[in-house]
Amino acid sequence: MNAPTGNPASVAQGAVAPLPRLGLFEFIRRVREDQLLVIDPALYGVDLTCSRILFLHSFLVNKPEYIEHVLLTNHANYRKSHFQRTMLGPLLGEGLLISEGDFWRRQRRIAAPAFHSRRIGAFVATFGACSEAMLARWRAASAPFDVAAEMMALTLDIIARTMFSTEVVDEVAAIRRLTDVVVHLRPSLLDLFGFPQWIPRLQPKPYRAAIAAFEALVARLLAERRRAGDAHDDLLAMLLSARDAETGEGMSDRQLRDEILTIFLAGHETTANALAWTWYLLARHPRAEARLHEELDRVLGGRMPGFADLAELKWTRMVLEEAMRLYPPAHTIVRTAVGADVLGGMRVPPGASLTISTYALHRNPNLWHDPARFDPERFAPEAVAARHRFAYLPFGGGPRICIGNGFAMAEALVIVAAVAQRYRLLLAGGHPVEPIGLITLRPKNGLWVTLEPRRGKSGKS
Numbered sequence: 207m208n209a210p211t212g213n214p215a216s217v218a219q220g221a222v223a224p225l226p227r228l229g230l231f232e233f234i235r236r237v238r239e240d241q242l243l244v245i246d247p248a249l250y251g252v253d254l255t256c257s258r259i260l261f262l263h264s265f266l267v268n269k270p271e272y273i274e275h276v277l278l279t280n281h282a283n284y285r286k287s288h289f290q291r292t293m294l295g296p297l298l299g300e301g302l303l304i305s306e307g308d309f310w311r312r313q314r315r316i317a318a319p320a321f322h323s324r325r326i327g328a329f330v331a332t333f334g335a336c337s338e339a340m341l342a343r344w345r346a347a348s349a350p351f352d353v354a355a356e357m358m359a360l361t362l363d364i365i366a367r368t369m370f371s372t373e374v375v376d377e378v379a380a381i382r383r384l385t386d387v388v389v390h391l392r393p394s395l396l397d398l399f400g401f402p403q404w405i406p407r408l409q410p411k412p413y414r415a416a417i418a419a420f421e422a423l424v425a426r427l428l429a430e431r432r433r434a435g436d437a438h439d440d441l442l443a444m445l446l447s448a449r450d451a452e453t454g455e456g457m458s459d460r461q462l463r464d465e466i467l468t469i470f471l472a473g474h475e476t477t478a479n480a481l482a483w484t485w486y487l488l489a490r491h492p493r494a495e496a497r498l499h500e501e502l503d504r505v506l507g508g509r510m511p512g513f514a515d516l517a518e519l520k521w522t523r524m525v526l527e528e529a530m531r532l533y534p535p536a537h538t539i540v541r542t543a544v545g546a547d548v549l550g551g552m553r554v555p556p557g558a559s560l561t562i563s564t565y566a567l568h569r570n571p572n573l574w575h576d577p578a579r580f581d582p583e584r585f586a587p588e589a590v591a592a593r594h595r596f597a598y599l600p601f602g603g604g605p606r607i608c609i610g611n612g613f614a615m616a617e618a619l620v621i622v623a624a625v626a627q628r629y630r631l632l633l634a635g636g637h638p639v640e641p642i643g644l645i646t647l648r649p650k651n652g653l654w655v656t657l658e659p660r661r662g663k664s665g666k667s
């Protein structure tokens with residue numbers, strides 16, 4: 207979180223600069239309404255900015271080399287941000303997303319096998335079956351509908367089946383409402399001004415209610431599993447069978463709850479948003495869409511992809527990657543400095559907040575030619591090889607890189623292939639589309655579309 211904008215004309219591109227602040231009230235309004243508004247687009251080309259509000263030193267880090275320093279080279283000096291801890295801590299506890307140190311390392315080691323590429327291969331059939339079930343529902347769709355909501359329901363269904371071998375069909379609407387509450391959480395003023403963490407932050411009532419409802423879901427999941435015995439081979443089984451190397455003890459119910467909720471939330475909302483933005487961009491770029499159809503028809507000829515097909519869906523992958531460049535679902539990565547450091551010649555004091563806006567980075571004109579243009583060719587292998595590896599970070603970087611990135615890409619490829627072989631998604635009039643920077647980057651009013659059956663080689667109209 208950063209308060210960096212002001213008079214952008216006074217800042218040279220590629221500069222390291224202290225910036226005049228926005229008026230305090232304007233800054234607070236923007237942070238709490240739409241985080242994308244906090245960074246003026248004229249600053250997307252600035253490497254590093256700093257500002258201070260009351261007790262909080264705040265940096266916006268926007269140069270790949272500096273980002274690499276924070277996320278990788280000197281990662282030990284940077285913790286997950288205090289914003290994340292106070293906002294998400296009550297829900298996610300010591301789950302993978304926000305835990306730290308040796309505890310985090312142990313949990314990550316336990317969870318890692320669930321995301322191994324061999325396992326993802328075995329999930330591909332489930333990705334396809336869940337997509338088929340959604341498409342069967344779509345057959346009855348005659349009026350425009352919100353495909354962003356459909357993607358959310360689909361990815362939730364997938365995460366429940368693959369990671370926990372359970373179904374949440376009856377609970378999808380309720381979980382969606384609860385997730386909405388979480389995604390709309392806003393940083394407290396105490397955090398924005400850098401007040402110490404020991405001062406209690408009051409959580410909004412709907413959030414406390416959402417936590418209680420999520421806990422009931424986890425309790426059901428655990429009870430179901432304990433009744434059924436351990437004949438499963440999923441993430442939940444791995445968490446349940448993990449033993450501490452020294453004490454031999456298993457995970458407490460509290461820790462299980464934290465990890466389950468973390469995977470539920472981190473594992474569906476982001477992928478759903480990536481897909482919604484992909485449909486939006488494809489609808490607006492018919493040539494890219496035609497090339498996608500050509501590839502799907504050639505490689506799949508109307509069938510669902512298997513794991514081996516995914517490597518052949520090169521253009522489809524490039525489209526997804528470019529969609530996540532323009533609309534990175536995790537639009538902001540924030541860290542808090544533990545000790546003092548130096549970045550781009552500037553002193554970073556302990557406790558400072560460092561914001562990496564992937565939204566700004568992915569639109570940095572020093573890194574991307576004509577950044578606002580949708581152009582999947584940016585992800586051709588030669589173009590990727592020519593770029594700094596920290597110039598594109600939809601999944602973050604360094605040791606805290608998204609554990610689900612391979613899972614998410616495979617899932618998104620299957621879903622795009624399943625849907626685009628059957629339909630073109632056309633934007634419905636009267637529903638303006640604009641991004642909003644909440645905890646994730648969502649289309650503010652959803653994404654309303656109508657369906658046009660395809661009549662190509664694979665179309666089954």
Ligand code: HEM
Nearest residue numbers: 302303472473476477480535536601602606608609610614
């Ligand atoms: C397109 C989809 C996704 C995007 C854009 C995304 C993005 C990210 C990002 C940027 C981070 C790093 C945050 C940071 O460094 O502060 C992260 C971490 C994480 N993601 Fe994802 N994610 C996606 C899908 C998934 C899926 C499918 C799962 C699980 C099934 C998942 C689980 C996690 C977890 C557990 C972490 C914390 C990892 C750790 O710190 O060890 N994500 N994700």
